[in-house]
Amino acid sequence: MTIAILFGGSSFEHEISIVSAITMKKVLKKSTLTFIFVDKDRNFYLVDTAAMKSKHFSSGAYKKDKKLTLKKGGFFTEGIFGSKALGIDVALNLIHGRDGEDGKIASLMEFYAVPFISPRMEASALSYNKLYTKFLAESLGVKVVPYQHLSKNDERVVTLDYPVIVKPVRLGSSIGVSIVKSPEALDYALDTAFEYDNDVVIEPFIEGIEEYNQAGCKTDAWELSIIEEPQKEEFLDFEKKYMDFARDSQVMAANISDDLREAIRESFKKIYDPLFLGSVIRCDFFVVDDEVLLNEINPIPGSMANYLFEDFEGMIGRLAQNLPKEKKIAIDYSYIHSIQRAKGKA
């Protein structure tokens, strides 16, 4: 199978997307990989697999690579003898943050009829925005961490008890996120968050909270990963998360009860099916007083959360065979024809 890895993008997470893409070289060994880089100006470049090193991008060397055009049916190289399609079976959207997670890449792939692994548009719009994620989860009967929403121009009044965590609603990878221990520190945290977004969510910050990550997808059957208990730190800052995107070896499953495992999996399934069909996502859950609360959905997890799966590459292959199909719409101009007949024009 030939998989086109789409990475980069006009995103605060551009650089970690490069790290995620390089990791794919190590975990998708049996597939033929075609690397398609989206530069900061949203040009598409075809990057040779041998050139897939971070310096190729940071040095600007990629600019000498072949440019690609996205058109109906796929990506094309343009030459003096016309355009030539890249032969790919499926595109894997690995653009973290804007462009990749907000629904743009999904829209482009769907519009141009390129088979793709990624959350679809609706799933992207709802999971890219932490506030909408809360609406979604609540409507599906999945409990969430309590929260408060503030817009840039709202009065800065926090009704939750301190310490709280302040997050821009539309960013991942802890960018713009602060822990606020007392009211005096609130303004600075909000100023930081509002640099990135016009909306923030504020949640209670609970030191040492039990956290579990569950990744998975649905191919011809459910394919759920092991559940990981991520390492405890106040929270991962950008540099640590950055290294996190290079993870490529399987981790140990958290030592939890069967009941808790089942509760986490049920919550994951409620979130995933049917909205996220066609994608591999990771959901981060908190457990408080034996209750499973959704913390975040990672619609395009770092390095696709490959390290949580026993047979990551096999799963990607099965997912490519089980992508949601776009509904065909027949357009036969029957209304125009009937109106023209009525007017005596047909």
Next chain:
Amino acid sequence: MTIAILFGGSSFEHEISIVSAITMKKVLKKSTLTFIFVDKDRNFYLVDTAAMKSKHFSSGAYKKDKKLTLKKGGFFTEGIFGSKALGIDVALNLIHGRDGEDGKIASLMEFYAVPFISPRMEASALSYNKLYTKFLAESLGVKVVPYQHLSKNDERVVTLDYPVIVKPVRLGSSIGVSIVKSPEALDYALDTAFEYDNDVVIEPFIEGIEEYNQAGCKTDAWELSIIEEPQKEEFLDFEKKYMDFARDSQVMAANISDDLREAIRESFKKIYDPLFLGSVIRCDFFVVDDEVLLNEINPIPGSMANYLFEDFEGMIGRLAQNLPKEKKIAIDYSYIHSIQRAKGKA
């Protein structure tokens, strides 16, 4: 000002989008219009203004028009001497239903940096789906018509009193919508709706309910239309709605109290700002027991609801000058550089 009218699309509402686009010829007289047709296979065609008649499309004559490619900065014609950009100031998204209202066109325009009038991606995803519209309105403090959500595989139990109205969640223009007067008729209505969508919303159907339509946008200030009380019929079927998309002369304002007018406008503003900045939308409200309830958001209203505005063309010009700007993201590879330095590679 040169305005590119985008119309057609792979949508059940393809044909009424053509009608909407033809109407623009009559209501945007001072502007230079460039008509860009998206055919059912999502090819872009440049259609001569003189050819903008419904038969041009129903006969397939458009296939002889010049094809366009969407690339960074706009639409291009390709010739033996390379590609040439169409000179346009702004694109007006007039694709009703799928492609236009679901966020695909918004994504394409944003990705390729084409200034455009349309709801943005998030606004599209939330308003294209009648269920998410309810979540949105409720979160903004706007009351909605009571409802029940059913998915295709759910048990077919309706808890509302009959008569009810059954609507596919993702379609406009009354497609797949049925009024159900008694439980015996429910199955047929659900079968019809599920032909179009995997999810439906069911609402009470109230004969002769007071309905008011408010359109508008925010340019450098609020520009709200008159409020119309649409003609009463059980509901408009597709053929009647179709003709509705050709409306081009201003209608009379509904004769309502100042208080009601103010309440409708406040609800409209809550929905619109900031999510719908950059677009002209029409909200349809019901009034029950003096309460204003949101019925539907029309993110790309038929013929842009031009008939509700005194100075439609002037408003479009002002809106084009006041479009939301995409946040610039600086990508300087500082993380990759710092990691390379740490490794002694830089």
